[in-house]
Amino acid sequence: MLFNMLKGKNFRNFFFSDIIQGFGVGMSTIGANWYVLDQTGSATAVGFLLALNVLAGFLCFPLVGTLTDRFNRKQVILWAHVLRGTLIFTISLFFIIDGFNMVYIYLFTIINGIGWTIYMSASRSLTQEILTKNELVHGNSLIEISLQVGMFLAGAVSGILYKHYGFEFILFMNATAFLLSSFFLLRVSYRTKIDVKEKEESFIKNFKGGIDYLKSKPKLFLFGVISIIPLTTTMVFNVILPGYVQDLLQADSVVFGISDMFYGIGGLLSGFLASLIVKKLTKPRTITLFFSLATVIMLSLGFHHYVIWLFLGSMLIGLSNSTIRIHMNALLMDVVEEKYMGRSMSVWMGISLLLQSGLAYGVGLLIDHSHAGIGFILMSGIMLIGLILFIFVHHSMSKRDRKENFVTSSQV
Template sequence: MIFSVLRASRFRNYFIADIVSGFGVGMSTIGANWYLMDQTGSITSVGLMLSLNVIAGFLVSAFAGTFVDKWNRKSILLWANVVRAAALLLITGAFFGTGFHVEYLYAFAAVNGMGWALYMSASRSLVQELLTEKELIHGNSLIEISLQVGMFMAGGLSGVLYKYIGFEAILLLNAAAFLISSLFLSRISYSALPVEHDETSFFDSFKAGIHYLAERPSLFILGVVSIIPLVTTMVFNVVLPGYVSTSVGGDSIVFGLSDMSYGIGGLLSGFLAAPLARKLSQHGTILLIFLVSVVNLVAIAFNSTVLLLYIGCVIIGLTNSSLRILITTSLMASVSKSYMGRATSVWMGISLLLQTVSATGLGVVIDRFSPGLGFIVMGGLMLVGLIAYYVLNSKSKLPQKQTVEVEA
């Protein structure tokens, strides 16, 4: 059972900390979008805020991994939460003191992007330390479940709080969530990985991380394959509003239910990915899910009915989240713990760069043609992932430790 990993207090405390911090981030991010639209009525401003978030994350990802691999991962997460909470309190104070200024939201976006990039590198590396190789797939499944449940709750609560007590209160709650998350992180007791080459300079450590992946091209490509579902999800968020209004003639309710359907699929992946990998092989399951994703996305591109859109969105959530669970588990079982932070930051940097380029280019394509073409682009991305993974697997170039044993 996937919940068996929660028996150990060290992962249980991490899991609760992850839920709390993720819920706070989701609530404030959704609230910020609504707040900026209410105050400015400008889609351009919202787009700029999203771009600042991605750019800030991309810049930090260049050195976040090296930082994570040179210091204690738990301490990094703990203090990153404290610093983010302090930054949010300052931004909230600015809103209370001087009223609305769009620059404050841009500062919020930058803090969000930098914090997320550092959190991804440190948290993945910490999970790798907290769990045994056999437990990794269950741990990643639970993390995916918490992400989807958190987004459900954050979306609903953010709307209510924004309407009745305002965005400033949401920022205060997000700061409180970071501090509560830090309390649970501080309760984690485990044997931390000894820091290697502590005397080396930051730049030398960064070069060592690049060299580590350069000597393992199949591992690097597998990491790139792992970010394809993440980029596809971003494209989905860009395409969906226009698709709902034009291709299926829906309204805001249809849009909301479509987004919720994606979340349902993501939630199901936490329960289905590990059992499916147990019945089939790890490699076979990943190939099958990639194939189902490609077929589903192409079918949605030519769809014109709301019901099939809902079903298709459930499948998108299920396939994307399942691939993240399985491939991330493979990477955690393959990458040396001493280099996990740097490897993750490289892949996250590539992901953020692809998201930035894809969002800009896709907007132009959709304006000239139709939103349905966006799903064709998504299908093409997943097809690239399918081919790349198949080639790696067929040539037996995947890391020897990649096949992860799954417990019942």
């Protein structure tokens, strides 16, 4: 059973820690997007904010990957949580004292971008260390559930909290969430598997070793690139949603928050359904199915503007993106060597962040000159590219490649 994995103390504490930090991140991200749109009336400003968020993460990704592979991954997350929570709490005080100021918003965004990049690289590497290979699909399903429960709760309350208490209160709650998440993470105990020889190498040489590892396995590298496409479209979704709700649906922050909540519900469902679906369909067919579903739903949202359809569409997009991530992450964790996992994840995250940065600002400009529906059409196109790339890579592999789960190098 899926939830039997929570009987183990280590994974159970990591699971609760992940839910709480996801709640904090989701709540502040939703709140910041609506706050900026509320104060400026510009989708371009929202897009620039998210572009800055991912650009900050992109610029630090080489350091993050090496940091994750050289040091205890739990300690990396703990220090990042404490520092992030302290800085965000300080920024909330600035807002209370000085009022709205885009400089403070930019500072928050930079901190959020760097912190998220560190967390994604270190937490997924930590997961690989505390799970066995036989637990990877169930483990990744539960990780997706934990992330989406956090986002679901954030979507449910952020619009209401913003409407009644303001963005400053949301920031305070965000800082508190990181500290509470750290409490559960402290209770995770395991024996770290860091390569002592690599730990003694320079950061540059260490990072280059990770790049060389991926260069020797081009199919694995491309598969990792395909795996970050759903994450990229999720960022674009966050740019589109405020303007879509405000301009096309003529609704308020509560509808905005509920829309995000339905995305979280879809992601939550994927965590429960992933292990059941794979019993009926092969992994390639599952990935193909959900890439196709997301493409169609996003295209439909671009042309049909109804509140109820946005709620349903958000749920189906969350279901599709999360299901793709669960199966592709399980595959990557199975085949990437543990000592290279942090650097491999940081390379793929870096590519994702670079794409997100350009798309976030570009989509914001496009929406200001057209309408928010065009953003969903663009999202549909991105998912279609992911579907085509996946089919191409899968069919170009030999039977031996498939048997060895894409781990073979270019020598095959």
